[in-house]
Amino acid sequence: QGTDKVNARSFLEWGRAVTDPQEGDVVVLWRGSKSSWQGHVGFYKGTDKDGNILILGGNQGNEVSVESFPRNRVLSYRRFSDGSI
Numbered sequence: 088q089g090t091d092k093v094n095a096r097s098f099l100e101w102g103r104a105v106t107d108p109q110e111g112d113v114v115v116l117w118r119g120s121k122s123s124w125q126g127h128v129g130f131y132k133g134t135d136k137d138g139n140i141l142i143l144g145g146n147q148g149n150e151v152s153v154e155s156f157p158r159n160r161v162l163s164y165r166r167f168s169d170g171s172i
Contacts, residue, residue: 088167095126101165108164114142116160127156131164 090097098115105112108131118125129144132153139155147154 094124095128096124096162098126098128098165099163103166103168105164105166108140109166113165113167114140115162115165116142116156117162118160121162126162134158 090101095115095118098113102113108114110131110133112131114129114131116127116129117123118127127142127144129142129147132141132143134140135155137155138158140158140161141153141155143151143153145151
């Protein structure tokens, strides 16, 4: 279940915000600048040895892949919520 919108930042309203990401949580990143409308979204996969976050995404280098991103690019970690939690 998604947001029915094409922009990555629409996931800022999806699920519920968490501060303790777990594998599979949605990660919303800024792109361009923190205040721009642009973003990137993917699934949290962990961290690398340098403390960057690892994201499983479908449009990273025109393929599905796991890529690292600086932690300071994170706008929000989101977790699925069906309303009963």
